[in-house]
Amino acid sequence: MANRITLNMITQRSIEEGVAMEKGKTTPEYFEACSIIEMHDDDVKALGLVPNQLVRVTSECGSVVVKAVKGRQSLYPGLAFIPQGVWANQIVPPRTQATGEPQYSGFPVTVEPVNGERRKSALELVQGAVGLWRGDQ
Amino acid sequence: MPKKVENVGCPYCGVCCDDLVVTVSDDGKQIIEVENACAIGNQIFHHATGGERVKLPRLRQPDGTYKDISYDEAVDYAAKVLYNAKKPLIYGFGSTNCEGMAAAAKVAEKAGAVLDNCASICHGSSFLAIFDNGYPSCTLGETKNRADVVLYWGANPAHAHPRHMSRYSIFPRGFFTGKGQKSRKIIVIDPRHTDTAQVADIYLQVRQGHDYELFDAFRAVVRGHEIPEEVAGIKREQILEVANIMKKARFGTIFYGMGLCHSDGRNHNVDIAISLTRDLNDYTKWTIMAMRGHYNITGPGAVWSWQYGFPYCLDLTKKDIAHMNPGETSSVDLAMRDEVDAFINIGTDAGAHFPIEAVKHLRKHPWITIDPNICMASEISDLHIPVGIVGVEVPGIVYRMDNVPIQYRKVIDPPEGVISDEELFERIHKRLCELEAEGAAKAEIKAAPAGVRAEE
């Protein structure tokens, strides 16, 4: 059992994200739809995760805590998925290969289980990044 | 009596369903029922009258809170930010009408701004490939009526364009495709076994980031060359089988998505997809189409190409000379190099959809969000200006993903006092003209209006 593994990350739209986004990005629905990661069973086993365990995902430019869930849409071993949205964009590298388009899919991340940490809300992440977060009002 | 409005367009995804039936309450203020829409489309209409709406512009105060201000004050603030900035960036436009896009372009030209739309982080790679290699495309109606083979590559319409398959590709009975799904072969190529892959006749699990090699293999086979045992994780027999289906099709369409544009290779992946389409046309009729995301993200490309000759990443800092150079004039690159000193987010949510590093750079400078709703961008802005929701409260022209323009209608009035994107930009333009005239008369010293910066 490894403490940490390296995976190839992709971030794309999910319908749950689409529906929740229209309801509002500060809703619990958006939080549950987007603050998750999906992986192949082999990788879940390699990390010794129990269902719905929180993990820290770290890329070359940042890190974020999300919940490891079993998705309906399967991946092959070594590939991981976080739905498009606020949590994914904490770790998406802004490099664009001179096209304007960030590296939303196909970038290396490390994944490790965490204890005693929590998932941050969308507002806390985005406002926190720019010094505007004032705590839960 | 509640009123039924028919042939309503859905302001969410690039499928632009225009067959919605919306039931509105007696007083015309509530949306009671939405028929024909998918889960996302439904949500948009119900959310418009269901939740709390912001009805006045809100200006950030020194203590970090927002204070309501009038539209006149908001227009004045926005115009001053633009007037005082050396190189402002106006970005977004996936979710507004073409009228708003044209008005915004007037503002950008007057302010000497960079004008960019969500294609910049989405199908911008497609534009680059199309410039280089052409676009043998068709309309969605042609696919529906003619296609007997449909290929989705790096696209997951089951999630991103929920009615695409039922309206245009897999399930509908078209003029020459009367048996619906039975008369069609569906191929899905994606690193993930997506919900779209579930309905495919053939699914190829390509290695993520290796699409180019697989396209290359298909081109080699179509042209009669040998290929290795396995390419990009796909066995030779499967490649030969799919190539054979493609060659034997009566009419085929490749629908491709972010799997190509967001991965290594970007525009080169799209370029070779176009080349494969061209090669297949030596044998039969094949077409290709970008799965454009937002309902009117095709709009700015059409409107600004007509106005300036370029679809996105437009540098208008020299005002009467437009140039476009993605990598240099693209929003995320400009942000990362700290080359812009004011940001207007309109009809999108850069706060949620840009990599956070780019958000941090942009937030060092004045940030204005124009959006009907509360979103991440509105919650980190100096100024949030609410506007009516296009397609629900504001009518206008939108371009579907296949470049077909559609007239959207409104079904209810916007909240009292709330104006449209178009009117807002017209008013900002007028105020900019006044500031310019005053400035010329007085040679006034430029000073940015107060706001709360990230580093403060």
Ligand code: SF4
């Ligand atoms: S498929 Fe797209 S346009 Fe059609 S109803 Fe759903 S979200 Fe709206």
